[in-house]
Amino acid sequence: MPIIEAKNLTYTYPGGTEPAIKNVSLTIEKGDFVILTGPSGCGKTTLCRCFNGLIPHFYAGRLEGELSVARLNVIERPIYEMARHVGLVFQNPENQLFALSVEKDVAFGLENLGLPRDQIRERVDWALQMTGIEELRERAPHELSGGQQQRVAIACVLAMQPEVMVLDEPTSFLDPLGAQKIFEVVSELNRKLGVTVILVEHRLDLASKHANHVIIMNERTIVLDDEPQEVFDSESARLIGVGIPKATKLWVMLRQNGVRLGRAPVNPEEAVQLLRGVLQRDRS
Amino acid sequence: MSVFEGFRFRHVHSPIHHLDPRVKFLYVLVVFGIAIAFLEVFPLVLLFLIQIPFVLLARVQREWIRSLKGALFLAILIFAVNLAFGYFGGTSPSSMFLWEYPLAMSLRFLVLVESFSIFFLTTSPDHLSLALEQSHVPYEFCFAFTTAIRFVPVLAEEAQTIMDAQKARGLELERGNFIKRVKNYVPILIPLIVSAIRRSLELAEAMESRAWGATQKRTNLYVLRLKSADYTLIIASLGMLVCSIYLRLYVAVPSLTMLLT
Numbered sequence: 001m002p003i004i005e006a007k008n009l010t011y012t013y014p015g016g017t018e019p020a021i022k023n024v025s026l027t028i029e030k031g032d033f034v035i036l037t038g039p040s041g042c043g044k045t046t047l048c049r050c051f052n053g054l055i056p057h058f059y060a061g062r063l064e065g066e067l068s069v070a071r072l073n074v075i076e077r078p079i080y081e082m083a084r085h086v087g088l089v090f091q092n093p094e095n096q097l098f099a100l101s102v103e104k105d106v107a108f109g110l111e112n113l114g115l116p117r118d119q120i121r122e123r124v125d126w127a128l129q130m131t132g133i134e135e136l137r138e139r140a141p142h143e144l145s146g147g148q149q150q151r152v153a154i155a156c157v158l159a160m161q162p163e164v165m166v167l168d169e170p171t172s173f174l175d176p177l178g179a180q181k182i183f184e185v186v187s188e189l190n191r192k193l194g195v196t197v198i199l200v201e202h203r204l205d206l207a208s209k210h211a212n213h214v215i216i217m218n219e220r221t222i223v224l225d226d227e228p229q230e231v232f233d234s235e236s237a238r239l240i241g242v243g244i245p246k247a248t249k250l251w252v253m254l255r256q257n258g259v260r261l262g263r264a265p266v267n268p269e270e271a272v273q274l275l276r277g278v279l280q281r282d283r284s
Numbered sequence: 285m286s287v288f289e290g291f292r293f294r295h296v297h298s299p300i301h302h303l304d305p306r307v308k309f310l311y312v313l314v315v316f317g318i319a320i321a322f323l324e325v326f327p328l329v330l331l332f333l334i335q336i337p338f339v340l341l342a343r344v345q346r347e348w349i350r351s352l353k354g355a356l357f358l359a360i361l362i363f364a365v366n367l368a369f370g371y372f373g374g375t376s377p378s379s380m381f382l383w384e385y386p387l388a389m390s391l392r393f394l395v396l397v398e399s400f401s402i403f404f405l406t407t408s409p410d411h412l413s414l415a416l417e418q419s420h421v422p423y424e425f426c427f428a429f430t431t432a433i434r435f436v437p438v439l440a441e442e443a444q445t446i447m448d449a450q451k452a453r454g455l456e457l458e459r460g461n462f463i464k465r466v467k468n469y470v471p472i473l474i475p476l477i478v479s480a481i482r483r484s485l486e487l488a489e490a491m492e493s494r495a496w497g498a499t500q501k502r503t504n505l506y507v508l509r510l511k512s513a514d515y516t517l518i519i520a521s522l523g524m525l526v527c528s529i530y531l532r533l534y535v536a537v538p539s540l541t542m543l544l545t
Binding site: 052054058088090094100108115 | 408409410427430431433434437438483486487488489490491492493494495496497498499501502503504505506507
């Protein structure tokens with residue numbers, strides 16, 4: 001069952017002469033883990049802003065086409081209603097935490113919804129536990145590392161129990177270890193709770209093993225939209241300059257040299273298995 | 285950035301920190317009222333001394349002494365100005381009153397600083413905003429207040445980064461006369477303001493994404509309830525107020541002038 005459906009989405013920022021995204025059509029199934037990637041300025045962030053209604057409600061501008069997320073027509077529904085279904089995590093962790101303690105920040109969205117106090121308390125505890133940051137409960141945001149701040153931001157969004165979680169380059173301010181931790185947390189939410197994840201990311205080496213759907217944008221529109229293996233294997237992905245996982249690159253290089261190894265691997269583990277299989281076959 | 289250190293609230297658990305901020309504010313107002321009611325040195329010294337146990341109980345003596353040190357310069361200034369006015373205003377130089385009045389004025393000031401610093405040193409901004417909220421101040425104002433405090437360290441760090449960047453480009457901050465030095469800060473301020481505006485846009489985006497304004501009846505995770513310690517402080521504050529009103533009206537409070545002449 002599709003949870004996000006876009007048809008010919010075209011959007012121009014107020015005062016802009018050219019559209020920031022052009023004729024974007026996509027379908028995302030419930031429970032998918034989607035990686036959205038492409039060169040800077042290709043419209044990824046703009047597309048993310050469409051998913052929860054920041055575009056067109058917060059940014060104004062001109063939006064054409066159709067977009068439904070979680071069975072709601074984004075163009076008609078206010079942002080606060082979309083916020084219950086779609087959680088957005090931004091690039092800079094610092095600018096999405098406003099309270100003086102982690103606990104208060106996680107409660108912020110729920111307080112806005114006007115939920116009863118016991119329910120807020122329950123959900124805050126749950127969100128902190130799911131993201132593994134219970135021990136940070138009373139800390140102030142400026143006392144946390146970037147990675148911890150970003151996990152708090154994820155907990156903040158998670159507490160609202162959204163069906164879709166959109167993460168817009170959540171790791172660009174983090175070190176590789178912090179980034180990996182974020183991917184693990186998000187992947188766990190995807191597997192355990194069935195949250196549909198849309199992850200905008202450049203570090204495909206680390207992220208792609210969690211994904212089952214990759215979308216590549218270039219020049220304001222979608223150019224590739226398929227399973228990870230198919231996308232990373234394609235010639236156009238390489239030409240756009242997407243950071244294709246090294247395991248896939250190796251596979252492509254081997255193929256160019258005449259070594260054919262079945263399906264393209266997207267992470268080192270798969271590549272190792274593939275190579276080991278071939279070597280054993282050769283030996284016997 | 286030592287200037288910003290003062291804004292950084294530290295989470296300390298003490299009986300004073302856990303008091304209801306509204307009750308603490310009542311206490312500050314009572315101290316304020318008593319300090320205004322007396323111009324004699326003795327009651328003011330007494331008022332100064334009875335507050336010290338609060339400071340010790342809250343374990344904020346170091347910060348408290350720092351804030352008093354900061355106020356000392358102003359207290360001396362108040363003393364000097366009042367003394368000069370007294371002297372040139374025709375008070376006889378031989379009378380004790382010439383000295384008592386300025387002394388009382390600066391003591392009064394110190395008592396006020398003392399009680400306000402106890403209040404601010406022991407009240408977390410979160411608590412303060414909660415108190416404002418429960419006193420029916422619109423939530424937008426309370427939110428702006430806590431967010432401002434939240435971003436003080438962030439902006440301080442950013443100012444430092446910009447300063448370093450501009451120095452690396454050859455900007456010399458500590459050079460020239462006073463006017464020139466002030467002008468040196470323009471290349472720091474402009475990027476700082478521009479980035480603060482961009483930051484505020486991102487903040488607004490994040491707020492919208494978390495259902496800001498979904499309902500008029502917003503709940504709050506925390507709620508302030510008066511506990512027995514709060515009632516004790518209320519009674520103590522009101523008791524102090526009643527006693528001092530009685531003293532003021534019906535008892536002749538001895539002044540230094542009377543005692544020494």
